[in-house]
Amino acid sequence: MRSAAHVAARELRLGFRNPWAYSFMALFCLFSLSLLLMPADRLQEGYSAAAGSLLNLMLYLLPLMTLLIGSFSLASEKEEGSWDLLATYPMGTFAFLAGKMAGLAAVLITVVAFGFGLTGVLGALAGKAPDAGVLGMFFAFAAGLILLFLAAAAVIGTLAESRWQALTVSVAVWFFLIIAWPTLLIAGLGLLPHPWIKPALAALTAVNPAELVRLFVVVKLGGGSVFGPEYYAWMNWIRGAGGTAGFLAVCLVWIAAALMFSHVMWERRRTHG
Amino acid sequence: MAEPILTVDRVTKIAGGRTLVREASFAAFPGEVVALVGPNGAGKSTLIRMAVGAMPPTRGTVAVDGYEWRKHRKEFARRIGYMPDDYRFGGRLSARETLAFWANLRGVPRERVDEALSEVGLAEAARTPAAAFSKGMRQRLLFAQAMLARPPLLVLDEPTNGLDPLWQAEFVRLVRGLTREGHTVVFSTHQPEVAEALADRVVLVNRGEVREEASAAEALRAFFRPLAEGLKAMS
Numbered sequence: 111m112r113s114a115a116h117v118a119a120r121e122l123r124l125g126f127r128n129p130w131a132y133s134f135m136a137l138f139c140l141f142s143l144s145l146l147l148m149p150a151d152r153l154q155e156g157y158s159a160a161a162g163s164l165l166n167l168m169l170y171l172l173p174l175m176t177l178l179i180g181s182f183s184l185a186s187e188k189e190e191g192s193w194d195l196l197a198t199y200p201m202g203t204f205a206f207l208a209g210k211m212a213g214l215a216a217v218l219i220t221v222v223a224f225g226f227g228l229t230g231v232l233g234a235l236a237g238k239a240p241d242a243g244v245l246g247m248f249f250a251f252a253a254g255l256i257l258l259f260l261a262a263a264a265v266i267g268t269l270a271e272s273r274w275q276a277l278t279v280s281v282a283v284w285f286f287l288i289i290a291w292p293t294l295l296i297a298g299l300g301l302l303p304h305p306w307i308k309p310a311l312a313a314l315t316a317v318n319p320a321e322l323v324r325l326f327v328v329v330k331l332g333g334g335s336v337f338g339p340e341y342y343a344w345m346n347w348i349r350g351a352g353g354t355a356g357f358l359a360v361c362l363v364w365i366a367a368a369l370m371f372s373h374v375m376w377e378r379r380r381t382h383g
Numbered sequence: 384m385a386e387p388i389l390t391v392d393r394v395t396k397i398a399g400g401r402t403l404v405r406e407a408s409f410a411a412f413p414g415e416v417v418a419l420v421g422p423n424g425a426g427k428s429t430l431i432r433m434a435v436g437a438m439p440p441t442r443g444t445v446a447v448d449g450y451e452w453r454k455h456r457k458e459f460a461r462r463i464g465y466m467p468d469d470y471r472f473g474g475r476l477s478a479r480e481t482l483a484f485w486a487n488l489r490g491v492p493r494e495r496v497d498e499a500l501s502e503v504g505l506a507e508a509a510r511t512p513a514a515a516f517s518k519g520m521r522q523r524l525l526f527a528q529a530m531l532a533r534p535p536l537l538v539l540d541e542p543t544n545g546l547d548p549l550w551q552a553e554f555v556r557l558v559r560g561l562t563r564e565g566h567t568v569v570f571s572t573h574q575p576e577v578a579e580a581l582a583d584r585v586v587l588v589n590r591g592e593v594r595e596e597a598s599a600a601e602a603l604r605a606f607f608r609p610l611a612e613g614l615k616a617m618s
């Protein structure tokens with residue numbers, strides 16, 4: 111655990127000295143400050159078209175930044191020879207991976223927390239502070255996206271041999287999960303026999319972290335009806351007593367599976383070459 | 384005779400269908416300086432990376448102080464200080480922060496970081512980002528990293544690459560000091576004068592095979608005889 115903490119501390123230092131983090135922070139602040147431009151009553155009423163478009167904006171930005179920063183960080187450890195040296199230290203592979211991911215998560219979540227915090231403070235000063243519950247849901251949405259896509263970035267960074275490979279694969283994964291997903295989903299489900307559509311939709315929603323988090327936040331903000339009747343069971347489940355716990359459990363399984371896969375691959379490389 | 388601190392026993396490395404190292408064996412004893420000498424591409428770095436646990440051998444075993452790498456990875460790692468040849472410093476950490484990170488991982492006290500920086504002449508550059516260092520300064524920082532925990536075995540890959548003559552001499556002095564304290568040093572080089580100045584024993588490596596083990600002077604004479612004869616014929 112101590113080794114993981116040292117790796118995380120180094121990652122924090124590197125992260126906050128990386129110009130990328132500040133470009134990302136500036137862009138994210140711009141997005142979150144747009145909350146203040148919405149009419150105040152729209153933000154009090156929970157989910158609205160304005161809130162939906164802001165969620166979509168975050169859905170484009172956060173997964174891309176997280177995939178790039180996360181996968182670059184791991185691929186550069188291999189490319190720069192840093193992992194070769196660290197592999198000769200009395201440190202487990204899991205401590206290394208867990209430390210990297212914890213440090214990166216802390217950097218990225220700090221960036222979004224700063225953006226929402228700035229929005230809250232400026233909103234209060236301007237006399238139109240956004241509803242704390244709505245702001246909290248936006249933050250949960252952002253943090254959820256970061257954690258899930260960081261797990262995906264761990265897999266990409268593990269498999270990539272260089273930063274270029276990590277860049278290419280990250281952009282491809284982002285395009286597939288964020289941009290092409292709705293079209294592919296409609297096309298794919300249309301090919302299935304009717305009784306298979308609902309279970310397939312449920313399974314595919316759990317597979318795409320962006321869909322999973324978006325569905326949860328929109329339902330929690332009271333806008334579940336926008337998804338249509340196919341998602342009725344999801345809405346009932348999320349609104350139910352164990353909805354939040356169930357959602358967190360699915361997220362944890364997703365993150366744990368990605369980290370375990372990454373660990374197995376790093377360990378395999380360490381012991382088999 | 385004392386037990387060897389490093390035992391490399393018939394290691395073979397096959398990667399991408401090519402045999403990089405074939406059935407190589409050598410040992411290093413406490414307080415000894417062993418040089419792996421050979422031309423570029425001979426397999427020295429592969430052999431060194433297998434000796435420190437940075438690269439697993441396809442066949443054969445490596446043990447430090449009796450601890451085999453595959454079975455006792457942490458015990459093995461605690462006894463080794465490794466200086467790689469192809470390390471690139473990325474990010475914006477200063478030399479002191481970089482060294483402090485490595486020190487933390489080995490449980491070395493913070494005072495030792497400044498001491499190690501002074502030993503390699505980088506005390507005044509401690510706050511400079513390591514990525515901005517020249518090749519020679521990076522080599523010295525990596526050497527400081529290997530010495531940090533004062534492990535019984537130091538394994539150095541081309542340690543004098545990029546060092547100016549002054550620092551090559553300083554390196555020889557530092558290694559001699561370490562061996563006087565009982566440390567064992569194994570290093571690779573393609574510079575015969577460095578091997579001759581420093582090594583008690585030379586292991587000749589060529590085309591992935593350990594060709595010969597001999598005293599420094601004998602081995603170097605045998606290894607560089609063809610080159611000397613060629614030069615003589617040319618002149």
